[in-house]
Amino acid sequence: MATITHLSQRTPTVSVDDLLAGFHPSYRFGEVSFETYRPDPAWPTQAEAVTKLRNFASTIGKSKGGFLSNLFGKKKAEKSGMYLDGGFGVGKTHLLASLWHLAPGRKAFGTFVEYTNLVGALSFRQTVEVLSTYSLVCIDEFELDDPGDTVLMSRLMRELSDAGVKIAATSNTLPGALGEGRFAAVDFQREIKVLSEQFDVHRVDGVDFRHRGLPDAPTPLEDDAIEEYAMARYGExxxxxxxxxxxxxxxxKVHPSRYRALLAETDVLVLHNVETITEQAVALRFVxxxxxxxxKDVPIVASGKPFSELFTPEMMAGGYQKKYFRAVSRLTALAREAQTGEPGQ
Known part of the structure; x- marks a missing residue:
């Protein structure tokens, strides 16, 4: 029998342990490995990335040393982190998740936004204290839309590195170029320089999804039919x-760190009367x-406007366009999955 719930009536309570338990690769990358990664022979840097990450994995979980060893010991020659640069669709998240699965000890895997939300939920100092006990912290899709968030993450990564935590990150911009042409604040530029010096940078080349454009959004269904349609398609x-x-x-009104818990019991989302979001703060929450x-691979059955019109043209062309592009692409894939049976990609 189908169960009907309403997200707008749920306000989950999430403990620190529950928050941290969510820092693992998503369902889509729950069982990947370096063996399941298929490097394209046309792009040798893909196979090179596997070799580098395997070597990096072998350094994880070694003794972190203490105050005296840090004071009198030799300066470490190796970098404290690995940074994978490359376009959309070249396998960076697959590689990062493979590293997470292989690495020993306590480890965390999350997006840049999830870590900034974690700091917002716990405080900066408590986040440092908790993650300093980890052997590896993986940060997927380092984002550069907000200089404040980037400075915050740079500080977090620097303190974790000082504590002996290994860090691996992905992005679409080399760390030395982070913020280039975007933000001129002296403090921001200083943080970016420190950030870039922490990583062994490896470029992963390949076909970039950004040149493929957004997928066609399916035509929204009639509003009075979407619930019946969803239940006929997905059953109990x-x-x-x-x-x-x-x-x-x-x-x-719900902190973004709780969105995973908000969706915990949801198999299918049915949305009535989708509209264009006009407020930036609201739009970023929806992202x-x-x-x-x-x-979580939740199919979406919706009426109203197609997801290609979810954000205003000004948003899609503005400083957060990468986030909005990603959100539209993902929501469209989930809607296509619900209406056509095509798996979300």
Whole structure:
């Protein structure tokens, strides 16, 4: 029998342990490995990345040393982190998740946004204290939209590195070029320089999804038919059924660190009357929700406007365009999966 819930009526309580338990590769990368990664022979840097990451994995979990060894010992020759640069779709997340699965000890895997949300939920100092006990911290898709967040993450990574934690990150911009042409603040530039010096940088070449454009959004269904359609297609599942406006208003009151818990019992999302989001702060919250929906592979059955019109043209062309592009692409994939049976990619 189908179960109907409403996300707009749920306000999950998440403990510190629950938050940290969510820092692992998503469902899509839950069982990947270096063996399942298929390097393209046309791009040798893909196979080279596997070799480098395997070698890096062998250094994880070694003795961190103490104050005296740090004071009188020899300066470490190796970098404290690995940084994979490359476009969309070249396998960086697969590689990063493979490293996480292989590495020994306590470890964390999350997106840049998830770590900034963790700091917001715990405080900077408590986040440092907790993650300093880990052997590896993986940061997927380092983002550069906000200089404050980037400075925060640079500080976090520097303190974790000083504590002996190994760090691996991915992005689409080399760390030495982070913020180039975007932010001129002296403090920001100084943090970026420190950040770039922490990593052994490896470029992963390949076909870049950014040149493929957004997938075609399916035509939204008639509003009075979407619930019946969803249940006929998916049967006995747990459905979150919400008015779009109510859901948007609700997530504005729920900390993004709780969005994973918000969706914990949701198999299918049914959205009535999707509208264009016009407020940037609300739009950025919805981007985070889209990421969590995609991580969990939740099909979306919706009415109203197609997800290609979810954000204003100004947003899609502005400083956060990478985030909005990703959200539209992911939501569209989940909607296509629900309406056509094509798996979200």
């Amino acid at each position: 599942k747990t459905y979150a059924v919400d008015e779009f406006a109510e859901l948007v208003a609700h997530i504005s 985070v929700l889209a990421d969590r929906l995609y991580d």
